[in-house]
Amino acid sequence: MNELFKVEIITPNGKVLKGKMRMLNFWRATFDSWLNSVAADSGAEFHDNTMLTEFFESEDKIVVKASSEGVQKEVRARYLIGADGMLSRIRKKLHPDDFSNKTTGATINYYFKGDAELDPNTLYMFYRKEFCPLMFAWVYMKDDKWVVGTGAKENPIAYANRFFKYVEERYKLRGQIVKREGFSSTLKSTIYLGEGNVLLAGDAANLIDFYRGVGMDNAALSGRLAVKAIIRAEESGSKPSKIYEELMKQVVKKIRENSEKQAKRFSSNQELEKSLTSMNMLKDGLQMLIANQINKLLPPEKLIFLPT
């Protein structure tokens, strides 16, 4: 996998701001498989190709029904953590009104194979409302292909095509699109952490931070805090959802603050340009350098998430 250690921010007016930041550039399937092996090594029982189809409470247990290649399974547990992503079946059962009957947003990636006047070790971030109205649109190299992607609440394909055309012309792409992929959601943008003995983590709880343009760090932290809440609930006899809510206070506060900042920033291209001054970028860069050093000393739950 090629390494990414540089960033280039392209502002609405076309100004280019360059910086250095080491990033992990990996395929999700490889990463998820590694995560599963870590969990299995720690004693977790892993059921591959198994889908939760239904759950309900019965006496003091949660009965989970699952299907694995046509074979039905049943598991009884005291607690259930819904880490089943933005189309969470568990959340749908608890809070059906949190889902719309039409798409609430989608992300699209085009994989391009060929030559381009682009640097393979740079993540290019394009801030312009016509290319991405939610956060930045991106270009980077993964293995031997350029990934050109964006996301939008409405008309995502129009955004993706407009952005691709721009990148194609600006960076003289010569080759062809070899794959297109899309991820769409029907989840409305509210955070919900579950109730009683059923807790929601990551995208299922809607913990994506569009201001920072990431969701995996909050997903990992919330998963960890959900387990911590269950352990504390076992010790104290309190409801895990209450303890979880308390443990998640800072995470939720930060996402809400960032969401407000993002709405202001994306109110117009002028605001966006203003938020991306060289001085602001320098400040962010310095903050990240310091945070990187401090993080070496901090325990997992106290880590300063990057970008800040």
Ligand SMILES: Cc1cc2nc3c(=O)[nH]c(=O)nc-3n(C[C@H](O)[C@H](O)[C@H](O)COP(=O)(O)OP(=O)(O)OC[C@H]3O[C@@H](n4cnc5c(N)ncnc54)[C@H](O)[C@@H]3O)c2cc1C
């Ligand atoms: C195109 C794209 C690019 C992104 N890039 C980044 C990035 O660079 N950095 C970053 O931090 N974030 C990124 N994100 C966001 C990030 O992927 C998510 O925030 C993160 O993966 C959330 O983790 P999760 O475990 O909550 O959900 P997911 O990663 O979605 O995992 C949910 C899992 O649950 C499984 N599942 C679903 N339903 C069931 C069921 N009924 N039974 C059993 N299993 C089920 C799914 O198969 C999946 O494996 C990106 C998102 C997209 C769409």
